[in-house]
Amino acid sequence: ETGVTQTPRHLVMGMTNKKSLKCEQHLGHNAMYWYKQSAKKPLELMFVYSLEERVENNSVPSRFSPECPNSSHLFLHLHTLQPEDSALYLCASSQDSAGLNEQFFGPGTRLTVL
Amino acid sequence: QKEVEQNSGPLSVPEGAIASLNCTYSDRGSQSFFWYRQYSGKSPELIMFIYSNGDKEDGRFTAQLNKASQYVSLLIRDSQPSDSATYLCAVATGGFKTIFGAGTRLFVKA
Numbered sequence: 001e002t003g004v005t006q007t008p009r010h011l012v013m014g015m016t017n018k019k020s021l022k023c024e025q026h027l028g029h030n031a032m033y034w035y036k037q038s039a040k041k042p043l044e045l046m047f048v049y050s051l052e053e054r055v056e057n058n059s060v061p062s063r064f065s066p067e068c069p070n071s072s073h074l075f076l077h078l079h080t081l082q083p084e085d086s087a088l089y090l091c092a093s094s095q096d097s098a099g100l101n102e103q104f105f106g107p108g109t110r111l112t113v114l
Numbered sequence: 115q116k117e118v119e120q121n122s123g124p125l126s127v128p129e130g131a132i133a134s135l136n137c138t139y140s141d142r143g144s145q146s147f148f149w150y151r152q153y154s155g156k157s158p159e160l161i162m163f164i165y166s167n168g169d170k171e172d173g174r175f176t177a178q179l180n181k182a183s184q185y186v187s188l189l190i191r192d193s194q195p196s197d198s199a200t201y202l203c204a205v206a207t208g209g210f211k212t213i214f215g216a217g218t219r220l221f222v223k224a
Contacts, residue, residue: 002159031210042118043158043202043214056210090157101146101206105157 003027004106006091012112013081021076021109023091030096032074033103034066037088049074081113118205120215128223133190135218137203140184146206147179147186152217153199162188193222 003026013019025032034046048056049068063085065077074091088110092103117140127133135149146165150158164170164177164186176189186205190197200217207213 002157033210040122040216042216043204045211045213048210050210088157101210101212102148102160102163103212104160105150108157 002104002106004091004093004104006089006106006109008109009107010110010112012114013078014114015081015083017081018077018079020078021089021091021111023074023076023106025072025074025091025093025104025106027093027095027104029093029104030071031094032068032071033092033094034074034076035090035092037090037108043090047076078111081111083113086111086113118203118213118215120201120203120218122216123219124221125218126221126223127193129193129195131193131222133193133197133220133222135188135190135201135203135220137186137188137205137215138184139186139203139205139213141205141207141213142181142184144181144184144205144207147177148204148206148212149175149177149188150202150204150214151197151199152202158202190220193220195222195224198222 007022031050036044046060047066067075088108090108091106094103119138149162152158162177164179170177174191178187202217203215
């Protein structure tokens with residue numbers, strides 16, 4: 001257990017559905033991240049929040065919408081996804097974003113878009 | 115394009131041998147370097163980090179950094195079958211951005 005939890009662990013959705021992924025960290029960290037991991041590809045950074053403010057957005061399609069209500073919780077709202085969005089979505093947190101950046105990952109949500 | 119390159123493998127070593135995993139990066143301004151281990155179906159787990167040139171040892175693991183050559187490596191001594199996993203090299207380039215390599219698959223044969 002890393003102190004970062006994610007729900008749900010598995011999600012199957014149609015292209016017209018709306019769903020949300022949830023992440024919670026119990027480590028007292030200041031920064032939280034969403035990554036996408038597709039087969040045989042590097043982890044892709046999607047969003048970064050520091051002290052509840054979005055500080056990084058890596059040209060992610062608008063069908064992915066993040067929300068960070070406080071420093072312990074992070075959501076990823078999904079709508080009108082495409083089959084190519086099927087992947088493992090990982091949440092991570094770190095104590096401090098200023099370069100050191102040791103990140104602790106949650107178990108991930110395996111998303112399948114039909 | 116800022117990149118982190120790793121040999122995808124698989125790298126196969128016998129039990130008890132030294133496994134050597136290598137990584138190169140393109141951004142000379144990179145500040146922090148990490149090795150994560152990822153078992154199949156699981157999330158990445160941090161095993162080592164290094165910030166300064168030279169070697170850093172932690173148990174059976176040694177991370178080596180050469181900033182002039184833009185090269186970071188991970189040595190696993192006395193490899194065990196439980197070390198079989200994908201090893202991700204990650205480079206923090208400042209601020210909040212960490213770039214991951216695609217990973218090297220390691221198989222340790224009993």
